[in-house]
Amino acid sequence: METERLVAALRARAAAPVSSASLGALRVVYGATLLAAVVRFASRGWIDALYVRPAHLFPYWGFTWVPRPGATWLYALFATMGAAAVAVALGWRARAALAVFALCFTWVELLDRTSYLNHYYFVSLFTALLALLPVSARYALDARRDPSLARDTIPAWTLWVPRAQLALVYLFAGVAKLKGDWLLRAEPLRTWLLARSDTPLVGPLLATREAAYAMSWAGAAFDLTIPWLLLSRRTRVPAYLAVLGFHAATGMLFNIGMFPWVMVGATTVFFDPAWPERFFPPRAERRDEPAPAPPARALAVGLAAYFALQALLPLRMYLYPGDPCWTEQGFRFAWHVMVMEKAGDVRFRVSDPRSGRRWSVEPGEFLTATQARVVAGTPDLILTAAHMVRDDFARRGVPGVRVYVDAWASLHGRPARRLVDPRVDLAREEDTLRPYRWVYPDPATAPAY
Amino acid sequence: MNPLLSRRRLLAALALLPLAPACSETPADTFDRNAMLAALADNVCAPLARAVADSQRALSLAAAAFADAPAAATLTAARTAWRDARRPLKRASAFAAGPMETLRVRSAIDWFPSDDAAVERALAGSEPITAASVDTLGANQRGMPAMEYLLFAADEPATLAAFTAGPTAARRRDLLRAAGAYAATRAGELAAAWDRAMGDYAGQLARAGRGSAVFPTTRAAVDLVVNQLIGAVDSAAAMRLGAPLGASDGGAPQPDAVESPFSDASLTDLRALLEGVDALYTGALDAHAGLGVRDLVRSRSPAVDAVVRTRTDAALAAVAAIPGTLREAVVREPARVLAALEAVRAWKRTIQVDVANLLGVTVTFTDADGD
Numbered sequence: 001m002e003t004e005r006l007v008a009a010l011r012a013r014a015a016a017p018v019s020s021a022s023l024g025a026l027r028v029v030y031g032a033t034l035l036a037a038v039v040r041f042a043s044r045g046w047i048d049a050l051y052v053r054p055a056h057l058f059p060y061w062g063f064t065w066v067p068r069p070g071a072t073w074l075y076a077l078f079a080t081m082g083a084a085a086v087a088v089a090l091g092w093r094a095r096a097a098l099a100v101f102a103l104c105f106t107w108v109e110l111l112d113r114t115s116y117l118n119h120y121y122f123v124s125l126f127t128a129l130l131a132l133l134p135v136s137a138r139y140a141l142d143a144r145r146d147p148s149l150a151r152d153t154i155p156a157w158t159l160w161v162p163r164a165q166l167a168l169v170y171l172f173a174g175v176a177k178l179k180g181d182w183l184l185r186a187e188p189l190r191t192w193l194l195a196r197s198d199t200p201l202v203g204p205l206l207a208t209r210e211a212a213y214a215m216s217w218a219g220a221a222f223d224l225t226i227p228w229l230l231l232s233r234r235t236r237v238p239a240y241l242a243v244l245g246f247h248a249a250t251g252m253l254f255n256i257g258m259f260p261w262v263m264v265g266a267t268t269v270f271f272d273p274a275w276p277e278r279f280f281p282p283r284a285e286r287r288d289e290p291a292p293a294p295p296a297r298a299l300a301v302g303l304a305a306y307f308a309l310q311a312l313l314p315l316r317m318y319l320y321p322g323d324p325c326w327t328e329q330g331f332r333f334a335w336h337v338m339v340m341e342k343a344g345d346v347r348f349r350v351s352d353p354r355s356g357r358r359w360s361v362e363p364g365e366f367l368t369a370t371q372a373r374v375v376a377g378t379p380d381l382i383l384t385a386a387h388m389v390r391d392d393f394a395r396r397g398v399p400g401v402r403v404y405v406d407a408w409a410s411l412h413g414r415p416a417r418r419l420v421d422p423r424v425d426l427a428r429e430e431d432t433l434r435p436y437r438w439v440y441p442d443p444a445t446a447p448a449y
Numbered sequence: 450m451n452p453l454l455s456r457r458r459l460l461a462a463l464a465l466l467p468l469a470p471a472c473s474e475t476p477a478d479t480f481d482r483n484a485m486l487a488a489l490a491d492n493v494c495a496p497l498a499r500a501v502a503d504s505q506r507a508l509s510l511a512a513a514a515f516a517d518a519p520a521a522a523t524l525t526a527a528r529t530a531w532r533d534a535r536r537p538l539k540r541a542s543a544f545a546a547g548p549m550e551t552l553r554v555r556s557a558i559d560w561f562p563s564d565d566a567a568v569e570r571a572l573a574g575s576e577p578i579t580a581a582s583v584d585t586l587g588a589n590q591r592g593m594p595a596m597e598y599l600l601f602a603a604d605e606p607a608t609l610a611a612f613t614a615g616p617t618a619a620r621r622r623d624l625l626r627a628a629g630a631y632a633a634t635r636a637g638e639l640a641a642a643w644d645r646a647m648g649d650y651a652g653q654l655a656r657a658g659r660g661s662a663v664f665p666t667t668r669a670a671v672d673l674v675v676n677q678l679i680g681a682v683d684s685a686a687a688m689r690l691g692a693p694l695g696a697s698d699g700g701a702p703q704p705d706a707v708e709s710p711f712s713d714a715s716l717t718d719l720r721a722l723l724e725g726v727d728a729l730y731t732g733a734l735d736a737h738a739g740l741g742v743r744d745l746v747r748s749r750s751p752a753v754d755a756v757v758r759t760r761t762d763a764a765l766a767a768v769a770a771i772p773g774t775l776r777e778a779v780v781r782e783p784a785r786v787l788a789a790l791e792a793v794r795a796w797k798r799t800i801q802v803d804v805a806n807l808l809g810v811t812v813t814f815t816d817a818d819g820d
Contacts, residue, residue, distance in 0.1 A: 188809070194749070195809040197482065198658035198667035207479070343806035345798045357699035362687055365697075373811075408798050410806035413750065416798060 014160070014294040017153035019274035021282070024091070024138030026162065027130065029265040031089030034101060034123070037258040038082045047074055050115050051108065054368050058113040058375075058384050061431055066110045077104045091140020098131035113381060114374040118169075118337045119259035125310075126165055126266065132299065133158045139280070152282055155292035162269045164307055167227035172314040172335035174223030179323075179339075182220065186212035187412040188341030189219070196253055206253075222246050230270035243267050254338065320435050326411055326419075326442030328378050329435060344377025344409040344419065348389050351402045361389050377409045379420060379439045386426035403427040414443045480748040482667045485732070487655030488739035489674065493728045494544050495643040495651045496737065500537035505558070505629075505636035508534045512596060512629035516622035519612040521605060527625075528600050528712075534593065535714055536721040540734075541639075543681040543725030546673055547650050548642030556588035557635040561688070561708050563594035565602065571595075571624060578623040580630040591628045594709075599625050601711035668809075674729065674742060675800065675810045681726045682764075682797040689719045690790040693779045702779040715775035719768055723793075727761055730800075746804055753803050760796040767792035 041047065051057070052071045059066055069077060081104045087097035106124040109115070136142035136149045143150035181187045190212035197207035205211050222242060229239035247260035268275070295303065317330030324331045325340045348361040363372035363385060375381040386403040393401045407420040417440070420426075424438040511530035515523040538559055541549070549555065571590040576582060583591045599621055603611060612621050642648035653663040657670030664670040691697065692706040693715075707715040728734040732741025746754045767789040771778045778786050804810070 191807070191809040195668045195671070196666070341806060341809055343802045343810075345801045347794070352699075355699075357701075359699055360691060360696035362683075408802050410802045413807050415753070415756065416802035416806075 011294040014155060014157035015292050016156045017292045018156045018159060019272075019277065019282075020134065020137035020151045020154040021139075021276040021280070022269055022271055022273045023133060023135055023154060023158060023162075024140060025276040026266065026269050027091060027094060027135040028089050028139055029268065030126075030130065030262075031085050031087070031094075031097075033258060033262050033265050034127070035082060035085035035089060037123075037262075038078055038085055040258065042075075042078055042082075047078055049368070049370070051111060054112070054371055055366060056371075056385075056388050057111050058371075058381055060110055060113055061380075061433070063110045066107065068111055069107075074108070077108060080104050088135075091136050091142050092145075094136045094140055094142055095131050095133075098127050098135070102127040102131060112371075113332075113384075114371045116332055117257075117259075118173075118335055119256065119262065121333060122165075122169060122259075123262065126162065129161055129165055132303075133161060139276075151289055153289065153292055155294065157295055159269060159273060161303065162266065163227070163231070165310070166263075166266055166269070168307070168310050168314075169335050169337075170223045170227050173337045174220055174225075175314070176334070176336045176339050177216070177220035177223065181325075181412050182216050182339060185412070186216045188339070189216050191341050191413060192254065199253065219246075226267075227270070230267060233272070236271065240267065240271075250338070256338070321441070322439075323411075323442040326409070327436065327439050328380065329439075340411070341413075342377045342409055342411050344375075344407065345416075346376045346382055346385075346405055346407040346420075348386060349404045349406065349422075350389060350393060351404075352393075352398055353400065353402060359393075366392065376407070377419065379407075379436055380431060382407055382420060383426055383429060383431055383436070386429075387431075390427040401427060411443065417443055480745055482671055482745060483655060483657060483659060485740040485742070485745055486657055486667070486670050486674070487651075488732050489729060489741060490643070490651035490654040491645075492732060492737045492739040493734045493741075494541075494547075494654075495640075495645075496734060497537060497541035497544075497725065497728075498548070498640040498643040501534075501541045502633075502636040502640035504530075504534035504537045505633040508593075508596070509629035509633035512600075513626045515600075516612070516626040519609055519622070521609065524600070524605060524608060531593065531596060531600055532712065532714060532717075535709070535718055536724075538593070538636075539718050539721035540725035540728065542722055543729055544674075544677045545680060546677055547654075548639050548648065552635065552638050552642060554635055554639050556592075558592040558632045560588035560592055560594055562589075562706065563598065563708075563710070564589035565598045565711075568595045568598045568624075572617040572620050574620075578620060578627050580627045580634070583624075583627045583631040592632055596625060596628050596632075597709060597711050597714075599628075671745070671808065672810050675805060675808065678726055678729055678742065679797060679801045679805070681722060682793060682800060685719055685722055685726075686790055686793040686797055689715070689722070690775075690786060690793060693775060694783060694786050694790060695779070696790070702783060704776040704779055707775045707779075710776060713774040713776065716768065716771060719775075720765070723765060723768065727765070730757065730761070742804070746807060749807050753799075753807050756803060757796075757799050760792070760799045764789070764792040764796040 048071070051074050057068060081101055084097040084101040084104070088094055088101065102124060105120075105127065109120050109124060134149075134151060134154050137151035137154050140149070177183070182189075186209070190209065193206040193212050193215070197203045199206055226239060226243060226246075229235040230243070232239075243264060247264050250256060251260035294300065314330075314334035317324040317334055320327060320329040322329075324334070324336065325342065346363055348363075350359040350361055351357070363375055366388065367375060367385065375385050382405055386405060390401055390403050393399070402425040404422055404424070405420050405426060406422055407418065408416045409419040410416045419440060421438045421440060426438065429436075429438060508527075508530040511523075511527040515527040517523075542555070542559065545555065555561075567587055567589040571578070571586055589595075600608065602608075612618055612625075615621070643650050645652050650663070653661045654670055655661075657664035658667035661670075664673075687696075689708055693703050695701040695703050704710075708718050709715050728741075730742045732739045732743065743754055743757070746757065767785075771785050771789055772782055775786070
């Protein structure tokens with residue numbers, strides 16, 4: 001009985017009418033940001049460098065079936081993304097455009113694990129979610145083309161969805177910082193800030209130990225609290241100023257591309273839904289609109305399942321032994337944003353048990369420099385690369401080789417140590433979701449300074 | 450107690466909490482990275498570029514003297530000049546970026562692996578060989594490797610005969626003379642590019658992040674220097690030791706894959722390259738000492754610097770312990786060569802993993818985003 005009352009109350013709150021202005025403004029800003037991101041990516045030659053030039057790509061576990069487009073199709077995909085982003089910003093067939101963008105973007109991202117970034121993952125999710133919402137209700141060509149799409153009000157749940165996604169990102173990014181290295185050693189921020197001590201005006205300040213500690217703690221506190229502070233009318237203004245300051249600072253100091261600007265735009269969805277009406281007042285006459293409704297049952301169930309998965313996925317890191325920054329199991333799709341500084345070195349030792357011949361293979365012989373750098377410190381990528389080496393020898397007429405690795409890594413300034421057991425033949429190890437028995441435990445010692 | 454006051458105190462204490470660990474450690478925040486870059490440019494890189502230019506000029510003169518008057522004495526002088534020019538060039542090669550890269554000095558002077566068949570094709574041609582036409586030859590048909598082939602591939606009598614009476618004698622003399630002049634010109638450009646009064650690459654490095662047109666940030670320049678260290682040690686391991694040892698060929702030694710095979714200067718070349726790496730790391734070159742990457746590393750972790758020192762000494766000692774020539778050693782003493790290879794690899798690993806991680810250096814250049 002009590003449950004039924006709660007569900008009824010929740011449905012009533014979900015169906016409560018709110019202004020459609022903020023969702024419309026979010027669509028415009030987000031579409032423009034996506035367009036800038038696509039243009040930036042293409043203009044820097046990254047389509048070629050990251051997806052065309054590599055001889056080998058590293059597909060995700062369970063997604064090896066995703067086809068690798070040729071160069072022409074890749075450029076076509078990015079052109080499609082650019083066109084879709086324009087359509088999103090203008091509100092022309094906006095939901096379809098969002099779906100197209102999400103599909104194309106996710107297809108490209110699924111091609112290669114070495115290019116994984118949290119903010120790319122966020123764009124895939126956020127774009128797909130927006131495609132489910134009435135984003136053309138305001139400030140959209142769709143609303144002109146088809147007045148039935150125009151709405152002054154939309155149901156409240158349509159704002160809950162993007163807010164929940166953003167809150168999860170910040171929350172887990174904060175949880176990932178609740179570690180000894182981040183809080184007690186101010187790493188990796190200390191290392192990064194020292195390397196940026198030439199920043200105009202603030203450089204000398206950034207180089208101080210106090211700045212690294214203050215920024216580490218402030219960063220963790222920011223991530224853990226900002227969604228709630230943005231939700232509260234009383235704290236919203238200072239909270240958004242903090243959003244601007246935080247993302248502007250990270251954008252200037254670190255190579256994180258469009259992510260800060262995506263978040264600065266996206267977090268406006270926490271504002272009062274009618275906030276854009278201060279600048280773009282609504283029409284005076286009232287529209288005859290259908291009453292806002294809670295989401296259809298299938299959609300509600302789907303969204304509930306999606307957010308449950310989103311809440312659980314980052315927690316899988318606790319199912320694996322060791323520090324996820326070291327093993328990197330449970331690291332991706334968990335919002336470990338800007339928490340790791342790791343360098344590695346890997347070399348593959350190949351032997352043919354039948355002939356006794358031995359070879360040494362460097363990653364640079366078959367990977368791009370960028371891929372080789374990422375692979376060197378990442379166990380699952382090392383395993384995939386070992387399989388590439390095994391398969392390459394088989395293609396050249398030497399089947400059944402054993403592949404061992406000398407892989408070393410340093411995490412947050414600690415002395416280098418072996419990452420992978422050099423006695424294990426990785427050619428025979430399968431990539432599974434189980435903990436890797438061939439990855440050495442993370443270093444428990446403090447950094448060497 | 451005033452409850453408001455007590456709450457304020459609590460908030461103040463919480464606000465200061467992050468600074469507690471900071472105050473408990475010795476600060477080491479004042480290392481001047483630009484001073485280090487300036488010292489490396491002025492004390493190591495620019496002097497090495499000048500030494501390359503001087504030694505290539507001397508080689509060019511000696512080569513021309515031999516080509517003009519082939520005789521035992523001029524051949525010996527040319528061979529000596531060739532050997533003398535190797536050390537500065539290999540030491541300077543440790544910093545393979547900047548003018549070395551933009552002026553394509555390696556392809557002009559020191560292409561590796563060498564290709565004697567390509568040189569023979571140039572000799573068999575009919576186009577006149579001049580200092581200007583050398584520019585159109587392949588990288589494996591000119592520079593020190595081609596000169597080495599011409600001067601060292603045969604013993605003294607045979608070389609003299611080939612330069613005086615053979616069917617390609619005239620073209621041999623032309624190629625030697627032209628290759629020497631071309632290398633000297635390009636080496637001069639290298640020195641000028643580093644010179645603060647001319648190309649001023651030294652100044653660009655020193656002013657990184659402070660008005661440099663090449664390096665928008667100090668970090669970009671420090672990353673470049675550390676990556677040069679890694680690249681040089683890696684090439685020493687993979688190409689100069691690993692390839693002749695057969696590391697990529699199923700363990701079968703490949704004596705012909707050594708650098709400078711005809712002069713048997715492979716090991717002195719290798720030692721010089723590693724000396725160049727050590728000079729960049731320590732900031733010390735011959736009698737000149739200044740700030741180097743070592744000082745930056747020490748400012749963060751004396752322990753990591755100690756590891757680098759140990760690895761450097763071990764690698765240099767292991768290379769020095771290779772007996773005879775490298776061509777012979779990979780066949781007769783592969784264990785010694787393998788020990789040197791492993792020591793050099795360990796050195797590279799320490800720079801690539803420990804040093805890079807400690808300094809937050811991005812290994813290999815990519816401007817792609819991260820998070």
